[in-house]
Amino acid sequence: MTIFLGTDDVKALLRQHGIGEILEKMVDYLEEDFRRWSDFDKCARIASHSPDGVIELMPVADQSQYSFKYVNGHPKNGERGLPTVAAFGMLADVDTGCPVFLSEMTVITALRTAATSAMVAKYLARKDAKVMAVIGLGAQSEFQSLAFQCILGVEKLRIYDADPRMAAKFMNNLAGHGFEIEPCDTAEIATLGADIITTVTADKRNATVLSDNMVGAGVHLNAVGGDCPGKTELAKDILNRAEVFTEFTPQTRIEGELQQMPEDFPVTEMWQVLTGAHPGRRNDREITLFDSVGFAVEDFSALRLMRDLAIGSGLCRSIDLIAAPDDPRDLFGYATADSLMTA
Amino acid sequence: MTIFLGTDDVKALLRQHGIGEILEKMVDYLEEDFRRWSDFDKCARIASHSPDGVIELMPVADQSQYSFKYVNGHPKNGERGLPTVAAFGMLADVDTGCPVFLSEMTVITALRTAATSAMVAKYLARKDAKVMAVIGLGAQSEFQSLAFQCILGVEKLRIYDADPRMAAKFMNNLAGHGFEIEPCDTAEIATLGADIITTVTADKRNATVLSDNMVGAGVHLNAVGGDCPGKTELAKDILNRAEVFTEFTPQTRIEGELQQMPEDFPVTEMWQVLTGAHPGRRNDREITLFDSVGFAVEDFSALRLMRDLAIGSGLCRSIDLIAAPDDPRDLFGYATADSLMTA
Numbered sequence: 001m002t003i004f005l006g007t008d009d010v011k012a013l014l015r016q017h018g019i020g021e022i023l024e025k026m027v028d029y030l031e032e033d034f035r036r037w038s039d040f041d042k043c044a045r046i047a048s049h050s051p052d053g054v055i056e057l058m059p060v061a062d063q064s065q066y067s068f069k070y071v072n073g074h075p076k077n078g079e080r081g082l083p084t085v086a087a088f089g090m091l092a093d094v095d096t097g098c099p100v101f102l103s104e105m106t107v108i109t110a111l112r113t114a115a116t117s118a119m120v121a122k123y124l125a126r127k128d129a130k131v132m133a134v135i136g137l138g139a140q141s142e143f144q145s146l147a148f149q150c151i152l153g154v155e156k157l158r159i160y161d162a163d164p165r166m167a168a169k170f171m172n173n174l175a176g177h178g179f180e181i182e183p184c185d186t187a188e189i190a191t192l193g194a195d196i197i198t199t200v201t202a203d204k205r206n207a208t209v210l211s212d213n214m215v216g217a218g219v220h221l222n223a224v225g226g227d228c229p230g231k232t233e234l235a236k237d238i239l240n241r242a243e244v245f246t247e248f249t250p251q252t253r254i255e256g257e258l259q260q261m262p263e264d265f266p267v268t269e270m271w272q273v274l275t276g277a278h279p280g281r282r283n284d285r286e287i288t289l290f291d292s293v294g295f296a297v298e299d300f301s302a303l304r305l306m307r308d309l310a311i312g313s314g315l316c317r318s319i320d321l322i323a324a325p326d327d328p329r330d331l332f333g334y335a336t337a338d339s340l341m342t343a
Numbered sequence: 344m345t346i347f348l349g350t351d352d353v354k355a356l357l358r359q360h361g362i363g364e365i366l367e368k369m370v371d372y373l374e375e376d377f378r379r380w381s382d383f384d385k386c387a388r389i390a391s392h393s394p395d396g397v398i399e400l401m402p403v404a405d406q407s408q409y410s411f412k413y414v415n416g417h418p419k420n421g422e423r424g425l426p427t428v429a430a431f432g433m434l435a436d437v438d439t440g441c442p443v444f445l446s447e448m449t450v451i452t453a454l455r456t457a458a459t460s461a462m463v464a465k466y467l468a469r470k471d472a473k474v475m476a477v478i479g480l481g482a483q484s485e486f487q488s489l490a491f492q493c494i495l496g497v498e499k500l501r502i503y504d505a506d507p508r509m510a511a512k513f514m515n516n517l518a519g520h521g522f523e524i525e526p527c528d529t530a531e532i533a534t535l536g537a538d539i540i541t542t543v544t545a546d547k548r549n550a551t552v553l554s555d556n557m558v559g560a561g562v563h564l565n566a567v568g569g570d571c572p573g574k575t576e577l578a579k580d581i582l583n584r585a586e587v588f589t590e591f592t593p594q595t596r597i598e599g600e601l602q603q604m605p606e607d608f609p610v611t612e613m614w615q616v617l618t619g620a621h622p623g624r625r626n627d628r629e630i631t632l633f634d635s636v637g638f639a640v641e642d643f644s645a646l647r648l649m650r651d652l653a654i655g656s657g658l659c660r661s662i663d664l665i666a667a668p669d670d671p672r673d674l675f676g677y678a679t680a681d682s683l684m685t686a
Contacts, residue, residue, distance in 0.1 A: 008663050072435070078671050096415075098415070104665065107666055110678070141675075172676075319349055319662070322429045329512070332482070332516045335450045
């Protein structure tokens with residue numbers, strides 16, 4: 001039998017442990033996997049494009065576990081009342097090929113994206129960073145904010161969204177979480193005095209959410225929204241002034257802010273920082289930029305954590321996804337046991 | 344909610360409809376999809392290899408539906424009492440990216456492989472074919488035999504397996520199905536007088552299950568067991584004498600009997616026969632060879648059928664695999680509704 005963790009179970013785990021504890025644990029699991037980056041058999045995601053969106057499979061494996069995630073991106077889904085991004089994923093045993101854990105991953109992807117951003121900022125943001133601008137207040141924004149609070153101690157949020165209703169939603173969702181939140185009339189105002197700038201807009205085009213003059217010395221840029229071909233958020237000049245950090249560079253050059261830059265534009269992969277091969281931030285005036293697109297190893301880490309939490313809490317079900325015949329060579333006997341065959 | 348069809352549900356559908364009816368319907372669905380072959384966005388399977396086996400993802404899509412199958416191949420699993428091949432799959436809606444149907448596919452893969460072989464033989468075997476040799480009596484053998492009975496009217500089976508216990512299992516499983524079954528001491532004896540020869544052995548190496556002298560004029564070869572790199576069943580000379588038919592040639596050249604032949608060895612794809620672009624069998628003396636490896640379009644057809652049967656019968660459950668927030672931009676509110684947050 002395969003363990004199944006549905007959306008109701010994930011919600012129950014969030015209630016049981018608190019989102020802060022889950023984000024902290026997820027950062028631990030992510031750091032462990034980024035430190036052993038070379039253990040993973042990595043490939044770019046496999047995409048199936050259609051006029052209204054894309055469906056992707058993101059597989060990755062180490063020597064003992066295999067994972068994949070199914071994820072779609074359909075910008076027009078919002079008009080239909082459907083999530084623009086939905087996902088599920090699986091962990092399997094490499095030695096036997098048996099799927100062991102199937103899970104919802106819409107909520108888990110939001111958690112792992114936020115946890116990855118916070119893990120990265122732990123190494124790249126200034127140690128005294130307390131103020132974060134959040135530009136784009138959609139589905140990811142609260143998760144990002146809480147991850148930066150838990151992992152970096154961010155206290156103050158300067159927020160902006162083109163749709164003012166999103167600020168109201170954001171402030172309502174984060175009421176009681178101890179943030180000082182300042183809604184701003186423009187993205188530029190939001191960036192004033194920010195130590196960290198998170199861009200996480202949903203627009204599927206080459207936009208300029210941040211122009212070059214909005215980014216001062218010492219800032220860490222957490223660029224999350226530019227994550228597929230034709231979708232970027234930053235002015236190209238910013239990349240020329242910044243130290244750019246990636247997850248898996250071949251994918252980032254296709255999907256991230258890097259798609260604006262030449263193919264040999266120099267970047268550092270985050271595993272190099274995690275293993276100490278690269279120092280990360282070098283001084284308080286440097287501009288650091290995390291060009292986040294999301295990589296399969298992060299889903300692997302997130303699935304490992306959620307499986308461990310699910311098993312630990314008893315919050316999971318078993319489903320008969322995989323046939324289990326007594327004699328593997330007698331699949332027919334298994335399939336037709338007690339049958340009234342009419343063939 | 345996503346419809347889920349588990350192994351127990353598939354067994355119940357086999358009881359309700361009878362395996363013969365399901366095989367016949369599956370051939371209908373397969374023919375429909377082979378006839379519109381150019382509608383599909385096709386790619387080779389994505390494999391993750393490890394010392395003991397392989398885990399593969401097989402995606403395919405037309406303009407309205409997307410499917411993928413997860414399938415492993417672990418030859419040593421038999422020693423552990425686990426299936427050497429296990430699978431599950433999914434259908435999703437191309438316009439929205441929403442997964443609509445998740446299903447076990449270990450049993451369904453056996454059904455679709457057998458149905459594909461029978462569909463192909465309908466066009467390639469002699470019209471008067473009544474006798475089939477079955478070499479290799481493992482998990483696939485009974486499904487193959489029943490499909491050839493339902494679709495072609497095969498009446499007599501001449502069977503062989505290196506392990507005599509497999510013949511006993513086979514005869515026990517097919518008792519009452521109206522076959523005349525003759526167990527044979529060697530593969531060569533099994534082929535005597537056969538109009539169709541099905542090879543479906545499990546050995547993962549380059550074997551010679553059939554040598555050139557065992558294949559006479561007019562025979563149709565249903566070569567199922569040679570289906571991954573380094574695993575073939577036929578002497579190379581047979582391919583030189585036969586008209587060779589494939590599913591998706593780029594994949595067959597890597598995985599099928601074709602891996603023994605030069606890269607430009609001429610073959611015909613079965614969609615060409617289904618659409619009338621190629622006549623199939625040309626005369627009663629020709630040797631036809633179906634170099635079966637299994638392709639994603641067949642899983643697509645099989646998933647379509649099983650979803651239709653499942654919905655029609657009520658034999659399926661819903662699972663909360665995908666988050667369904669009231670407002671897609673408020674994933675946080677959805678994930679933490681009624682929560683006692685401790686972040």
